[in-house]
Amino acid sequence: MKEGRFFRYSEAVNDLVTLGQRIRHFRNAAGLTLDQLGAEVGIAGSQLSLMENGKREPRVTLLGAIAKALGVEVAQLLDTAPPNPRAALEIELDRTQRSPAYAALGLPVVRPTRTMSDETLEALVGLHRELQRRSREAIATPEEARRANTELRLRMRTRDNYIPEIEDVAQELLESVGHNTGALTHRTVGLMAERLGFSLVYVNDLPHSARSVTDLENGRIYLPPASIPGGHGLRSMALQAMAHRVLSHSEPSSYAEFLRQRLEINYFAAACLMPQRQSVAFLTAAKADRNIAVEDFRDAFGVTHEAAALRFTNLATSHLDMTLHFLRVGDDGAVYKAYENDGLRLPVDVTGSTEGQLVCRHWAARMAFARTNRTTEFYQYTDTPEGTFWESSQTGTTDAEEFSITIGVPFNEAKWFRGRATSNRQQSRCPDETCCRKPSPELTKRWHGKAWPSARLHTHILSPLPSGAFPGIDDRELYEFLETHAGER
Structure with a gap:
């Protein structure tokens, strides 16, 4: 081929x-x-x-x-x-x-x-x-970046978070190296890279601002060594780097284009790690058994819980005929990523952006942090002004903080999922501030004017938005790295 x-x-x-x-x-x-x-x-x-x-x-x-x-x-x-x-x-x-x-x-x-x-x-x-x-x-101001991110999320909502063109390209590349079933191995990812004219090189001196570097002149994709800590799998990083070539990306001319390209390479990597044909077959069988579980989907393809949950959003509407929502939420309740096409009202700011906004304390995304045993998924029904939703949440940890990953569906869709028999139920009135944000009148009367807390400031609030063709990348460090390795064989 x-x-x-x-x-x-x-x-x-x-x-x-x-x-x-x-x-x-x-x-x-x-x-x-x-x-x-x-x-x-x-x-x-x-x-x-x-x-x-x-x-x-x-x-x-x-x-x-x-x-x-x-x-x-x-x-x-x-x-x-x-x-x-x-x-x-x-x-x-x-x-x-x-x-x-x-x-x-x-x-x-x-x-x-x-x-x-x-x-x-x-x-x-x-x-x-x-x-x-x-x-x-x-144009890469924080306000413009948030608007661009919001426009991209809304555009993907109109597509049910599904991009068939990328599905086809991923399936074609997988077939070209003979991958038909099972978890994608590092060896197979290496064969895919060779198919595109690249070799994978693992180095200890990547630029601190880059997760990977592609040397187009010498046909190399530089990756960190396999022993690095953190949640970013090397398979996924390699596939994302290949995706720029596979999807014919050119240097982004705007922050909006940069975000679109990032979404597309993440989608391509997921479509390779969890191929559409095998994934749909797995999820369809689980639906027939009324036993869909993100943790099973995760384990079947050897990926992270977050990757499996996001991949589920790509396929659920187009292939399983169900609407849903996804949330990644920090332990402070702030949204990192969100998607919905099931009518759940996400918290948004005046620009329509949901990133950084606080979700209701009664949603499963935050209730999951209160559990003592966090090894399995947490299930909950949540009554909201938009209707009742069933949700499944799993918590995780990074070096900086804890987070939760949530997949939720409207009440009528809960019948297809493991955990539908849960007795956990909460009521949310958000965005009504009396739901979970405003203190009670008694507490307000008791403590108003008698406290002076020192707020924990998120460092990203004051950080300038990275600029340049590839936002966040130190060009000098990048080019010096490439020059150092250019003569290697």
């Missing part, structure tokens, strides 16, 4: 500017003028000039005639790589001058000419790169 077959999810129409540059390159190599080549293929030289400048798309038959006249294959003309360094600069200048950031300046478009020196062209392209970099940094 050719690598190109994986590049389906983010494919765009042919780049006419690059196509034009390649036609011009091969025409000059053949020693033909515009008029001479035009006469060979039956069109005016002026029409051919429009094609070489990326302003007109040639018909398929005409493209074939041009290739024949130039003594090359059509595939050589359609290659997406610039034909030479000068053409690469001209293509980049054309693209950047089409960008909204440049259009907003109201300046004229500069067309490179034959007499324009490479140094001048490099200076113009360098100025545009800096303009784009500053534009990216300017």
